[in-house]
Amino acid sequence: MVNLPPQTTRSKNKQAGLNPHATTYLVKLTENNQIYESTLVQRVSPPTSVSELMQRVEAIAGTTLGELAAQFQFKSPEDLLKEKGWPGQLIEHVLGASAGSKPVPDFEQIGVELKTLPISYQGKPLETTYVSIVPLTELTGLTWQQSSVKKKLSHVLWLPILAERDIAPVDRTIGTGFLWQPSFEQEAQLRRDWEEQIELIALGRIQEISGHLGEVMQIRPKAANSKVLTDAIGPDGGLIKTLPRGFYLKTQFTQSILLDHFSN
DNA sequence: TATTGATCATAC
DNA sequence: GTATGATCAATA
Numbered sequence: 001m002v003n004l005p006p007q008t009t010r011s012k013n014k015q016a017g018l019n020p021h022a023t024t025y026l027v028k029l030t031e032n033n034q035i036y037e038s039t040l041v042q043r044v045s046p047p048t049s050v051s052e053l054m055q056r057v058e059a060i061a062g063t064t065l066g067e068l069a070a071q072f073q074f075k076s077p078e079d080l081l082k083e084k085g086w087p088g089q090l091i092e093h094v095l096g097a098s099a100g101s102k103p104v105p106d107f108e109q110i111g112v113e114l115k116t117l118p119i120s121y122q123g124k125p126l127e128t129t130y131v132s133i134v135p136l137t138e139l140t141g142l143t144w145q146q147s148s149v150k151k152k153l154s155h156v157l158w159l160p161i162l163a164e165r166d167i168a169p170v171d172r173t174i175g176t177g178f179l180w181q182p183s184f185e186q187e188a189q190l191r192r193d194w195e196e197q198i199e200l201i202a203l204g205r206i207q208e209i210s211g212h213l214g215e216v217m218q219i220r221p222k223a224a225n226s227k228v229l230t231d232a233i234g235p236d237g238g239l240i241k242t243l244p245r246g247f248y249l250k251t252q253f254t255q256s257i258l259l260d261h262f263s264n
Numbered sequence: 265t266a267t268t269g270a271t272c273a274t275a276c
Numbered sequence: 277g278t279a280t281g282a283t284c285a286a287t288a
Contacts, residue, residue, distance in 0.1 A: 129282090229277090246279095
């Protein structure tokens with residue numbers, strides 16, 4: 001695969017009605033020196049300020065995922081049976097989030113984490129919100145302040161998407177995104193759930209943990225399938241193999257975030 | 265029908 | 277396997 005120099009510039013993108021923050025590249029897939037496919041890809045520059053990010057967020061409010069996908073030559077799956085992460089990946093791309101699976105905020109320069117939030121016709125969250133992997137070993141001395149949950153949720157850009165299952169992914173409408181930081185009480189709730197469940201894990205009682213625990217944040221499996229195993233502390237203090245877990249925000253919690261924001 | 269447990273794509 | 281992005285689907 002050959003990555004050629006930019007074929008269109010920022011200004012040309014503007015003329016063509018494309019996103020002025022995006023630079024378009026022509027990528028040619030070659031084999032035996034023969035070009036068998038050419039495709040345009042775009043790279044959107046990371047926002048350099050919160051206000052720049054929010055301008056982009058406002059610009060996509062009211063559009064559909066399909067419209068954005070077409071505009072950015074992004075694939076559009078017919079359903080999300082596979083590619084479950086498509087909405088988030090598309091929005092990341094459009095807003096200029098740093099790509100990859102690095103353990104840093106989506107908008108690294110400004111320390112903001114992006115979370116798409118599927119909502120119903122009534123505006124209620126349809127799914128829990130994944131936060132981060134749950135550490136299962138080497139927990140001694142780990143504090144809430146150091147936790148990935150605390151870091152991830154310190155500054156979040158919530159982007160509601162009308163995502164009822166009877167709406168095709170491409171026809172799902174993007175709502176009004178907004179920034180959020182946990183209130184004192186919200187952080188206290190998160191901290192209690194984190195400490196209570198991490199404590200159980202540290203005590204070797206991970207097998208007692210299910211999605212039922214946690215007032216606003218639960219622990220559930222987070223793996224390719226139920227056969228994936230990782231190390232955890234066992235009942236006798238030694239290491240055992242168990243399913244990898246993740247922290248998820250319960251829908252009532254994210255709903256309260258929406259209500260706090262949109263009812264004022 | 266709300267919730268918990270299971271799963272899918274991708275990058276490394 | 278770990279970690280990113282999440283939603284699907286069986287169960288209670």
